[in-house]
Amino acid sequence: MRASTRISTLTGGGSDGWGVFYKARQMKDAGDEITELTIGEHDIRTHATILDAMHKYAKDGYTGYAIMPGEPALRDTVAARVQSRTGVPTTRDNVVITPGGQSALFAAHMAATNPGETAAYLDPYYATYPGTIRAVSATPKAIQTFPEHSFMPQRDDLIAATKGAASLLVNTPNNPTGVVYDATTINAIAAACIENDLWCISDEVYDTQIWEGDHISPRQLDGMLDRTMVVGSMSKSHAMTGSRVGWVVGPKDTIDELISLATHTTYGVPGYIQMAALHALNEGDWLETEVGAPFERRRKLVLDLLDQQNLVQPVRSGGAMYVMLDVRAAGMDGENFAYALLEQHKIAVMPGESFGNAAAGHIRVALTTDDDLLVEAIQTILKFTEDLASKR
Ligand code: PMP
Numbered sequence: 001m002r003a004s005t006r007i008s009t010l011t012g013g014g015s016d017g018w019g020v021f022y023k024a025r026q027m028k029d030a031g032d033e034i035t036e037l038t039i040g041e042h043d044i045r046t047h048a049t050i051l052d053a054m055h056k057y058a059k060d061g062y063t064g065y066a067i068m069p070g071e072p073a074l075r076d077t078v079a080a081r082v083q084s085r086t087g088v089p090t091t092r093d094n095v096v097i098t099p100g101g102q103s104a105l106f107a108a109h110m111a112a113t114n115p116g117e118t119a120a121y122l123d124p125y126y127a128t129y130p131g132t133i134r135a136v137s138a139t140p141k142a143i144q145t146f147p148e149h150s151f152m153p154q155r156d157d158l159i160a161a162t163k164g165a166a167s168l169l170v171n172t173p174n175n176p177t178g179v180v181y182d183a184t185t186i187n188a189i190a191a192a193c194i195e196n197d198l199w200c201i202s203d204e205v206y207d208t209q210i211w212e213g214d215h216i217s218p219r220q221l222d223g224m225l226d227r228t229m230v231v232g233s234m235s236k237s238h239a240m241t242g243s244r245v246g247w248v249v250g251p252k253d254t255i256d257e258l259i260s261l262a263t264h265t266t267y268g269v270p271g272y273i274q275m276a277a278l279h280a281l282n283e284g285d286w287l288e289t290e291v292g293a294p295f296e297r298r299r300k301l302v303l304d305l306l307d308q309q310n311l312v313q314p315v316r317s318g319g320a321m322y323v324m325l326d327v328r329a330a331g332m333d334g335e336n337f338a339y340a341l342l343e344q345h346k347i348a349v350m351p352g353e354s355f356g357n358a359a360a361g362h363i364r365v366a367l368t369t370d371d372d373l374l375v376e377a378i379q380t381i382l383k384f385t386e387d388l389a390s391k392r
Pocket of ligand 1: 040099100101102103126171174175203205232233234235236241245246
C-alpha cells in the first residue's frame with residue numbers, strides 16, 4: 001500500500017534544511033565537542049513549581065479525558081491575558097486549548113482554507129509552515145521579504161502577493177530573524193488582509209520575549225477581530241516545550257469549529273498539563289521573565305561583539321531567542337558557510353537557507369548556549385568570516 005499524496009508530499013521534496021544540524025549531532029555522537037547554536041530550545045528545563053503543579057494535579061485525578069475546548073479556568077486565564085496585553089475584549093469562548101502551537105497552526109489553517117486554496121506566509125519562515133499548509137490540502141505561497149527591510153514585509157508587496165489567497169500567516173517576534181514587527185508592518189498586514197479578504201493567522205508564540213520595541217498583535221487593529229486567529233503556546237514563554245500546550249484565540253464561531261476539530265483529531269490536552277499551565281500563568285510575570293532573561297542578556301553580548309566590526313551585520317532583531325547574521329562578506333552561501341564552520345571550528349548554526357530563500361547568505365544563531373561558549377563562538381565566527389573575506 002502507498003501513503004496518500006497529501007502526506008508523502010508534505011515536505012515538498014528536496015532538502016529539509018536540517019543537514020547541518022544532523023551532521024553536528026553525528027559528530028557529537030562520534031565524540032566531537034560541538035558548540036550547538038542550532039535549535040530553539042531553552043538550555044534550562046521546566047521550572048520546579050510547574051512540575052510540582054503537574055504532579056499534584058495528576059494525583060488529584062486530572063488524568064482522565066480532558067474536556068475538549070480546554071479547562072474552563074485555563075481558557076479564562078488565556079483570555080484575560082490576551083485582553084490585558086492587547087486591550088481587545090476576549091472571553092473563554094474565543095479560546096481553544098491545543099497540544100502546542102504547532103497543532104494550533106494546523107487547526108487555524110484547517111479553519112481558514114478550503115482544499116486547494118492558497119495560504120500565504122512570509123519568507124524567511126519557521127520550518128514547519130509550508131508542510132502545515134500542505135497537511136490541510138491548501139497550497140503554500142511564500143512571500144519574499146528582504147534583508148534591507150530587516151525582513152519585514154512591505155505594504156504594496158503584501159497586497160499584491162496575497163490577491164486571491166485565503167489566508168496570510170505572520171510571525172512576530174519572528175523565527176528565524178528575531179525581528180519584532182513595527183506598527184507600520186502590522187498596519188500593512190492588516191491592510192492586505194482587509195483589502196484581499198484574508199484570514200490572518202498570527203503566530204505569537206514568542207510574544208513574551210521582546211527585548212526592543214513593542215509586541216503588536218494584528219488582532220488589535222480595526223477590522224481585524226473577525227478575521228484573525230492568534231496562535232499562542234507555553235513552549236517558549238515558560239520553557240514547556242515538551243508539555244505540548246498552546247491555544248488558538250479567534251472569533252467564537254470559528255473556535256466552536258476548532259473544538260469540533262479537536263474532538264476528531266487530538267481529543268484534547270491532558271488535564272494535569274493544562275492545570276500546570278494554569279498554575280504557571282497564575283504565577284504572574286516572574287516565571288516568563290526568568291525564562292527569557294538569558295536570551296535578552298545573550299543577545300546583548302552578541303550585538304556588543306558585532307558592534308566592534310563592520311564585516312558581519314546582524315539583522316535588527318528585537319525579540320525571541322535568535323540572532324541572524326549576514327555572512328555574505330565571506331563569499332559563500334549560508335549553507336556552505338555553516339558546513340565549513342562546523343567542520344573547521346565545531347560550531348553548529350542554522351543556515352539561513354533552512355528557512356526559505358529570503359535569508360540566503362545568512363546564518364541563524366540560537367541564543368540557547370552558556371554565555372561564555374556563545375561569546376567564544378561569535379568571536380570564532382567573526383574571525384572565520386574575516387579570513388574567508390580576505391581570501392576573496
Ligand atoms: N511557531 C514558531 C515560530 C516556532 O518557532 C515554534 C517552535 N519552534 C512553534 C510555532 C511551535 O511551537 P510549539 O508547538 O512547541 O508551541
